Amino acid sequence: MFWTLETIVVLDSNPRTDGEPVPGHFRVEEAIVGPFLKEGQVLVRTLFLSVDPYMRCRMNEDTGAEYLAPWGLSECVDGGGVGVVELSRCDGLSVDDMVTSFNWHWQTQCLMDEKLLQKVEPQLVDGHISYFLGAVGMPGLTALLGVREKGHVTDGANQTMVVSGAAGACGSVAGQIGRVDGCTRVVGICGSDEKCRVLVEDLGFSAAVNYHQGDVATALRESCPNGVDVYFDNVGGPISDAVIAQMNNDGHVILCGQISQYNKDVPYPPPLCDETREALQSKNITRERFMVLNYMEKHEAGIIQLSQWVREGQIKVLETVVNGIENMGVAFCSMMKGGNIGKQIIKISD
Numbered sequence: 001m002f003w004t005l006e007t008i009v010v011l012d013s014n015p016r017t018d019g020e021p022v023p024g025h026f027r028v029e030e031a032i033v034g035p036f037l038k039e040g041q042v043l044v045r046t047l048f049l050s051v052d053p054y055m056r057c058r059m060n061e062d063t064g065a066e067y068l069a070p071w072g073l074s075e076c077v078d079g080g081g082v083g084v085v086e087l088s089r090c091d092g093l094s095v096d097d098m099v100t101s102f103n104w105h106w107q108t109q110c111l112m113d114e115k116l117l118q119k120v121e122p123q124l125v126d127g128h129i130s131y132f133l134g135a136v137g138m139p140g141l142t143a144l145l146g147v148r149e150k151g152h153v154t155d156g157a158n159q160t161m162v163v164s165g166a167a168g169a170c171g172s173v174a175g176q177i178g179r180v181d182g183c184t185r186v187v188g189i190c191g192s193d194e195k196c197r198v199l200v201e202d203l204g205f206s207a208a209v210n211y212h213q214g215d216v217a218t219a220l221r222e223s224c225p226n227g228v229d230v231y232f233d234n235v236g237g238p239i240s241d242a243v244i245a246q247m248n249n250d251g252h253v254i255l256c257g258q259i260s261q262y263n264k265d266v267p268y269p270p271p272l273c274d275e276t277r278e279a280l281q282s283k284n285i286t287r288e289r290f291m292v293l294n295y296m297e298k299h300e301a302g303i304i305q306l307s308q309w310v311r312e313g314q315i316k317v318l319e320t321v322v323n324g325i326e327n328m329g330v331a332f333c334s335m336m337k338g339g340n341i342g343k344q345i346i347k348i349s350d
């Protein structure tokens with residue numbers, strides 16, 4: 001028998017479906033963990049937690065997606081996490097194993113069923129365990145499989161790729177994969193001059209556009225003199241309309257996410273304006289919805305590929321790290337408004 005007093009984060013209230021999330025929608029509490037570890041369970045200590053845009057849907061009473069359950073009011077919030085096994089009553093996991101899960105409670109230590117956990121090998125990421133939540137985790141896989149499954153990038157075809165949300169977790173990796181896979185130009189769109197500088201100077205993007213400054217269409221025309229062949233779309237809305245208007249015939253839009261619409265009461269994917277619909281049709285541009293969870297059979301090989309690129313330095317990893325479980329709500333809301341460069345991570349313990 002054992003018990004410990006742990007800090008947890010619960011959902012305090014829902015924002016309106018068309019409202020902006022604020023840290024006050026979350027509440028920090030203490031909870032007793034224990035006293036028994038059932039057969040098939042482990043006690044895990046949380047090292048890092050992830051905040052991700054899809055969580056905005058989980059704050060609504062109806063998430064709008066059958067594969068996403070809403071977070072319950074006054075219930076512990078969950079999402080991506082990584083940590084270490086402290087006690088084990090299962091055959092597949094031992095004390096000190098590193099594990100990750102998509103259903104990790106926002107809790108300093110928690111009991112988890114073995115079937116919700118995957119073991120991870122720290123040497124894959126040279127000990128940077130938080131990478132399993134970013135470039136060598138779900139966002140990295142989203143970038144890799146999104147580009148490979150929907151991008152039609154062909155080495156030597158002189159293609160130009162544009163990435164929106166380019167300085168974020170998925171976008172920063174997607175642009176680098178576009179370069180590795182042979183695009184001649186990779187142009188990022190993001191929300192600050194500092195992000196633009198990082199994309200070009202640190203990650204090797206050909207150019208970057210700050211959508212808060214000046215006219216995106218004009219800046220894009222200058223950055224993409226031969227038009228756009230592949231568009232990795234993380235944001236939707238007017239930014240995506242501007243990109244699609246400059247796409248070449250037979251181009252491809254990777255419909256990854258539409259974060260500019262997540263605080264609006266619209267279905268997913270949100271409806272397009274007439275001009276954009278006509279542009280897609282008249283120029284024979286594909287725009288297929290991409291979902292990383294639909295490619296589970298490719299995740300293991302994808303993680304190996306991503307970790308190899310990261311260790312070789314072909315893909316650089318950006319992270320914004322906030323300390324302390326009490327800052328989960330602040331970190332989530334900051335990420336939704338562009339406070340992050342690279343993957344937004346929360347460090348919970350050493």
Ligand code: NDP
Nearest residue numbers: 053168169170190191234256257258259260290291292338
């Ligand atoms: P990011 O790390 O990119 O963080 C979100 C970023 O979105 C912010 O940093 C901000 O950057 C940008 N943003 C916020 N509001 C707006 C707006 N109104 N217009 C333009 N940009 C905005 O998050 P992720 O990399 O985790 O996710 C990126 C996208 O990928 C999301 O749309 C997400 O839903 C999607 N996704 C899809 C998956 C799939 O399977 N299809 C899986 C994982 C993610 P800035 O400063 O540039 O505004």
